Amino acid sequence: MYDFAYHKPTTVADAVKILSADSDARPISGGQTLLPALKHRLNKPTSVVDLSGIAELRGIKRDGNKVVIGAMTRHADVASSAEVKAAIPALAQLASTIGDNQVRNRGTIGGSVSNNDPAADYPSAVLALNATIVTSKRRIAADDFFQGMFTTALDAGELLVAVEFPIPEKAGYAKMKNPASRYVMAGAFVAKTGGQVRVAINGAAPCVFRQAEMEAALTASWSPAAVAGVVQPADDMNSDIHGSAEYRAHLVTVMAKRAVAAAG
Amino acid sequence: MNAPVVFEGIGASPKRKEDLRFLSGRGNYTDDINRPDQTYAVMLRSPHAHAAIRGIDTAAAAAMPGVVAIYTGAEMVVGSLPCGWLIHNKDGSPMNEPGHPPLAQGKVRHVGDIVAVVIAETRPQARDAAEAIAVDYEVLGAATSMAAALAPGAPLLHEGAPGNVCYDWHIGDLAVNQAAFAQAKHVVHFELVNNRLIPNAMEPRAAIGDYDRTTDQHTLYTTSQNPHVIRLLMGAFVLQIPEHKLRVVAPDVGGGFGSKIFHYAEEAIVTWAAARINRPIKWTADRTESFMSDAHGRDHVTKAKLALAADGKFLGLHVSTTANMGAYLSTFATSVPTYLSATLLAGVYTTPTIYAEVKAVFTNTVPVDAYRGAGRPEATFLLERLVDIAAKQTGIDKLELRRRNFIPADAFPYQTPVALQYDSGDYQSTLAQALKTADWDGFEARRKAAAAQGKLRGIGISTYIEACGIAPSAVAGALGARAGLYEVGAIRVHPTGSVSVLTGTHSHGQGHETTLAQLVTDRFGIPLSQVDIVHGDTDRVPFGMGTYGSRSLAVGGSAMVKAMDKIVLKARRIAAHLMEASVDDVEFDRGTFRVAGTDKTKAWGEIALTAYVPHNYPIEEIEPGLDETAFYDPKNFTYPGGCHICEVEIDPDTGAIEVINFTAVDDVGRVINPMIVEGQVQGGIAQGIGQALLETCSYDADGQLLSGSFMDYTMPRADDVGTLSVATHETLCTHNPLGVKGCGEVGAIGSPPAVINAVVDALRDYGVTHVEMPATPAKLWHIINSGRQLAAE
């Protein structure tokens, strides 16, 4: 780790002030991604702004037909939340499968969504549930938020404050884990919200994406069989020592089928 | 009042004495040790697989805060890290043995090769300075795979090894072998890869060099399985420090699996540099360094053929292997594919002629050396896959084919055609017991039930043998070993009767502090709490060859027995004096000396005290004290063997594979502590399942390590391993006093073929004869998918 200054503000405004003043300052939430990067000296921030002292970033609340989850909410809290389990059980289930106990007790939804790791779990839920990203200065639709591998619509100095999830009629998630890292090799989050079907695929490609053909198939008939015939082209899929693009493309269909089955 | 006596001797399973400190975080590992005025070393490692070093500019780094010293190959000109086993070529000439300088001399040959050492007041300062060193590399073409290294015009790693070949060795009579093939009814051909593994002991390697100018005494604290061997190799070959001026301490060590046998560059660097700067130096690997600097394991490519008679009897076996040595010869690398592998090719079968040839190849990768099983897993995997393939090709049931070829239980001692003579074994019984435990006969029903759920279920078996406790010294020496293979045990009985055992073996997770103590408890009849095992310090233990090849009990335990024999003899003489009887009439049984046929007795403690307070003592005939040392050189290897059965289920939609059940029935000779044996076998099986289904080291064509972290290198987790059923079936080793054989490696040796045989069985409808390890979901899905396409065409 290189030396850096450490700040622990208690309000979003103060955090933004520090981050805006210095383009090499970085926020840290659960530290599950940032800390390993710092330890490997892959990152050299001038200062690290710890968000854990900001009360307004924490917590889960039901707000009409939405569930609002604060950026600093840990995966374990989402997994065990009565509100989330009642309103969007697939989201609680997804959170319960991220990493291991230690990771779930440290990692946060804000960190995961801001990081937009192609192999992360949450981005698929955010995209499929058509969530809104609330930041320190605006509201961003899920469709506009995830822009590419590890890239989001967040500006420098802009903080993710909360994620608002509309409550769906049905939602389901299935994934195949990478055998080594146990991050997502290919996953599918399917949801029907206000009659609208959305299918988000994670793990398989450089960035989470919506599978339009599956959405159309499920709009026509909500059943595992409906997506079973949809072939995901392998062209844009990731390929590495753990699985070829062809394999990942195949898994997309299998996981979509299983996600629909899980959604009921 | 005496506490109730709990039996803690041979056959009991007392809790492990060492676990209180391990489980409560109170272990004393190398990195826990801090010496006054200590500095920290960071190794600057090559980012290139193959490059000439045109220059190293350390000026900027040397001026950075906290930097104490920076050394490169220009300063550290010392002996080469030695190779401990000389192999001869087919023509009798010695192998090519290029040097291995601790700090690169003009050239780097793998990613991770050490270019410079930076020593500073703190570790971060050393790291900062290492980043400021400018190395001018001229990048050369890399030969990362054996195929690339053997191709015409391949980049040459070492001037002294033309064609990148280390040796081209063979064993067996080729003419006899060819004659057997000429008579065969069936010949089964088979090619396979034994995948390269990265050991990943939980504790990364570490070393502290400490030097006392007033006495010219060097001390090395290191994560080693064999401190005396390190003292010999480093002292005599690399740094020219005589034994009496060099102390090597291997304190608690968090797992080795072979990777901590070898003498590594970092040990020599900190020892050498500590004397230069006259301050202690600590180096601790981070995990990334471990991946690119701990010796890797396996990495063989083999072509084999098996000749069978019409009735399925094996007539001959012919095996050609190329074995990857990596960029340099690690300490025992050369012996692994040859004397530790080819000599095991008879397996449990009566194959009358075996010919094996091994070509060892240098590549621009991390050196490869012994890893849990060392050569025997490679031989076993080849053989047990080959037998299954032969069964399929000949139409003979795979159990029946094995039974027909087993060495019968009454044929021991059995001389194989590949040098070894097996002393004992009973393969029919371990097979029968395993088949029963695994409910082999009920498998077909389970397969159908799984199929109804859309799953592919398979069952696989391996009947294996291995060789532990490499010996005797004279034979190993004749075959090229540059070390003795005996062990040392010293039994120090204290005046009040408690005992310290000094053993030359080393415990790094195996539980020796308990198992070896049980031998003493059993013999002397004193509680386990009265016995301590001392190991891992060349200043405390007289000598030793360390722990590898499951030798600690068979060789180290036997040395202890010899020393205990001497203790008992002397104690009987003292007791005879006290009881005014003849020595021949004094019997000793677990703590009590008795004049035979009388009620005259003396207790253990009385004799011990008398030995040290010799008031009433036969001082003219016996020296005071009760402290004996023995060296034990075994007459032969020991030969554990057994049967492993694995049942797997594959999800054809994803290729996901699950180990449903794993059954092991192992003959490890006499079992001293059943609980520890069970744990050792479980751990070995986990590693075997790791090799079969999960682990593989991958390099890209430029020599960059693709599986360089746990994000990409799949270590087995508890849920990968399934339900393990571990049992033993004892036949005793006939040539050591304990009848023990060894249990440290059987799990890793017997299991991979059982797993892959199960995988191939599960895929029986997909036209598959072999699946290379690791059988990952992606690989299995591709097989299933192309099988489906075949079916559709």
Ligand SMILES: Cc1cc2nc3c(=O)[nH]c(=O)nc-3n(C[C@H](O)[C@H](O)[C@H](O)COP(=O)(O)OP(=O)(O)OC[C@H]3O[C@@H](n4cnc5c(N)ncnc54)[C@H](O)[C@@H]3O)c2cc1C
């Ligand atoms: C062993 C291990 C296994 C894992 N397995 C999985 C898995 O299976 N699936 C999965 O999805 N994830 C997995 N993770 C990742 C983990 O779950 C976290 O979600 C992830 O590390 C990011 O969350 P964090 O809170 O730790 O963020 P941090 O590491 O603190 O930050 C991540 C990045 O986001 C930025 N950031 C953090 N908070 C904010 C904010 N509020 N606004 C703007 N930017 C912000 C940081 O500056 C940094 O760049 C794993 C991690 C580990 C260590």
